Amino acid sequence: MHDTDGTQGRRFGLPTATALVMGNIIGGGIFLLPASVAPFGTVSLLAFAVLTVGAIALALVFGRLARRHPQTGGPYVYAREAFGDFAGFLSAWSYWTMTWVSNAALAVAGVGYFHVLAGSSASKTGDLVVALLMLWLPALANLAGTRWVGAVQMVSTVLKFIPLLFVAVVGIFFFDPSNLGSFADGGHSWGSGLSASAAILLYSYVGVESAAMSAGEVRDPERNVGRASVLGTIGAALVYLLGTLAVFGTVSHDKLVASTAPFSDAVDAMFGGHWGGTLIALAAVVSIVGALNGWTLMSAQAPYAAAQDGLFPAAFGRKRRGVPTVGVLAAAVLASLLTVINYTAGINGVFEILVLITTFSATVPYLLATAAQVRFLLEGRRDKVAPARFVRDMVLALGGFGFSFWLVAGAGYAAVYQGVLFLFAGIIVYVWMAARRPAGEAADAPVAATAEAAEAELVG
Template sequence: MHDTATEAPAPTAPAQAPAAAGHAAHGGGAGHSRRFGLPTATALVMGNIIGGGIFLLPASVAPYGTVSLLAFVVLTVGAIALALVFGRLARRHPRTGGPYVYAREAFGDFAGFLSAWSYWVMTWVSNAALAVGAVGYVDVVVPGHFSTPERLAVALASLWLPALANLAGTRWVGAVQIVSTVLKFLPLLFVAVAGLFFFDPRDLGPFHPGGGSWVGGLSASAALLLYSYVGVESAAMSAEEVRDPERNVGRASVLGTIGAAFVYLLGTVAVFGTVPHAALVKSGAPFSDAVDTMFGGHWGGTLIAAAAVVSILGALNGWTLMSAQAPYAAARDGLFPAVFARKARGVPTFGVLAGVVLASLLTVVNYACGSSAVFNTLVLITTFSATVPYLLAAAAQVYWLLSGERDRVRPGALARDLVLALGAFAFSVWLVAGAGYAAVYQGVLFLFVGVLVYAWLAARRTRA
């Protein structure tokens, strides 16, 4: 990566010319209808951040004690710094593709391709994981034992229904995203607010039950929580669909991140304070247990499972669009096959179809093999792949601030923007560290496959 950065200045100037032309032709024209206002863009960010994991998070971090709440706060600060950096970068390059655009403009085609490739792989593999996760919650909502073919059908429906909404156009994407975000937010907010009236400090458990230094518990719980904020870049990825992107991309990124953090923190505190610590550590449905503890009965499980299904479908709606935006932006610059640049009703249709087909194939393999080994390996790849675009985008901001072009980013605010950029870069490095050795190893190998794809595409461009 260092070699790429040092070699970038020479090819950067010519590389920017087609990018600018692409912007004029595809996104910057007066006739282009921008369909995402600030509320929709914020819902896209918030909906993509909050998937199905929130419903298990309190139990996942409970063994580390309430120090995990401190980890949440620290991570929130890092995520907001990253959101602010995306807002600064969108002022300079308000183009669809977000992190890909920033990496390419700063460091050249190769860095841009690595960003787009990593992001694209992350989206469709994680969509398959979300669809498989949705099946478990549907099991609770619809009583009865599902056979394997029925589970597969539910998982595929979870993938294709959001894809159909995307193919109908960005107006449908925005409408579904707002509705699903409200429907997922209300039950979580209900648990959080109701939990205040049933809160018992004795249920919180110890600050750091493992003994020794609490810093170790902070790091361990943070490793589980790190990926809770993946999706902060969603507004930047669809900048050309956002009205007044120079202002609204940054606002949506920050507001969506703060909204997700509010749900995460308040919901986790409510569960910690209503479910006894010993029971929470062993819980498989912590929010359901919290509702049952507060109001009695067992209806809480069905309520929370339904909210989880809505939450996952909303996340799939947003991530299906994301799976098409990175290759779309790269294809306009000749760094992905040209077919990915085709649009209809404001949506890169081939990108949507390619993403949902690949996610469907992975889901079929998951159920056909009866073993999760291959599936788990690919999920590990996504945990690393998600960080590559973040690292490159934060590095691009540092590069522009330290070069002679700092005034083109944010005039008169060098020190503040540099602190934000370095904080975002540190947060991204922490994401890599939290992924674990296996994720980094598998992810780097898959990144090398992308290098071969880049060589093939570059050779085709040279011949043409």
């Protein structure tokens, strides 16, 4: 598999790769999360801690996998290498679906924050224009090349990290334990409250794979992908946990349960007045634009890698300035169509159904990638590696698989049902691409090489 087309873009260093992971994990949802989990009580903070451990395990697995296969495409590359073309295609198709549908959802969510920031009233036409701008400005940054992608990601991550960290740190000095409410609330036992709040929080860490997905654009990917994945995940976890704790401790529980802007309420509770709403709205808009910048790049990476192997149309496999331009344009156009449908078609439930698809689609590449790591480890020469290291890596792989499986379970019946239907719809695309392959071309990835690769990693 080739990662370039002869046009070199500037590669991401460790700070930019970390910002890509952190920026993709932290989208707009952070600004509503404390209110979303408040009805379950402070047990939701325990759920966050448990999920953080699972997310870090998944990040470490992606780092291990990137050492073996440091190419653009991440989860797609690992699934295809371990299980063949069909599994690789399903990973790429599922991930691609998730990215452009969720981009549309992010843009629509950003419109509400924009109105708070601009002090404007809602109108269907105006909202559509703002949402489309939120989609296309990051797309233009991507089309300008990896240098611009990295610059936008660094700036947006810093700008959204500062106000969130400000609330988290300053909130310590205004923390009032009486605001916390009970450990388990809303008629839930602590066990059911833990599971229910975890189901809401599970998707907070989608994006942990971002550095692995763009490994071909990262300098020294064998080292930096793993570091960026872990550092970005830990950074996001600190913002999530400390920010949620600060909001819990500064806003009374009764008010928090009904809040539509919990971070704004926290700032107002600390300092009085109503300027907190403007500050947090600005952070939210910057956060969403930064997430859209990173996810627009992600939306092009999986089809790029698949196109290199003949599993997606060849146009997706061309780069300009280090960015797969056709993939970026296709994702922007598809997300724009969904956004137009959301504002103009008036068909109830269409957009909600598509968003459900993303919740399931995000998990398919995770499951396949972690299962691939388990296979690579089992096929490695264990007689040449210290047992403790094998056990460590296997525990991480199984932990990442368990975390991914929990994501599927937490998605709910509707998400799994709709997601599976959309996943199976991709089969016809796979059949079409397989039929167009030149006669005699290998149908499957060179799986036999995986044992040798596994041995190389385990020994090294």
